[in-house]
Amino acid sequence: MFKIAVCDDEKYFLNYIKGILTDYRNEKGVSYEIDMFGSGKEIVALGTGIERYKIVFLDINMNGLDGIITAQKIREINKDIFLVFITAFVKYSLEGYKVDATRYILKDNETLCSCVYECMDAVFEKMNYKVFWKDFDFTGGHKKIPLDRILYIESRLHKLEFHVVQEAFDQYAMYGTLNNLERELAGTGFLRIHQSYLVNMKHIAIICRYRAILDDGSVLEIPRARYRFAEETFCAYKGEI
DSSP states (O other), X not given: OEEEEEEOSOHHXXXXXXXXXXXXXXXXXXXXXXXXXXXXHHHHTTGGGGGGEEEEEEESSOSXXXXXXXXXXXXXHOSSSEEEEEESOSTTHHHHHHTTOSEEEEOOTTXXXXXXXXXXXXXXXXXXXXXXXXEEEETTEEEEEEGGGEEXXXXXXXXXXXXXXXXXXXXXXXXXOHHHHHHHTTTTTEEEEETTEEEEGGGEEEEETTEEEETTSOEEEOOXXXXXXXXXXXXXXXXXX
């Protein structure tokens, strides 16, 4: 799961943009985290830590470090982050071009949401990011969910429990075997690390010391007999993306 940063010294717009990005995430079935920063100085203070973000939304007119200077400092660290300027003024387009801004969006309540959606669509197209949905017959009823949102699936007492990002997952359970589900999900980025765990490799932060650590902090044990296969498969996956 990747991260998005939103940087604005106006709390209203900081929360408003986060809300738009949250709605987009839920509608499109994509998976990312959103961090908020109240100043350019705050985000620049991360140093090389800024590289954890794939996309940064920047207000231009901020006190202290404005968005242009903040963007320049970000570019000194990373040339590949998608920078998106959001501002109430139209006079900074040339500066945005100089730092290779992906979009320049006006703080207009009538168009802001649609412009952010269009921007995110364009970024995901450039990233070649595809979302795959699948129908499941859960005990709580039939539901279609995006595979990206599944952290891992756990086999427990003849049921399969789905741990899903940012959703209550008590309703996501179904009868079946992990062996059958593993075959159904073959080729979609899921890795069997344990007799009881089928894990989405998009959400594995690291595999080490017979454990898989997920990006939500979950720690899953890997038995010795499966460890080498799990480690090699995950390394091959990381090399492909």
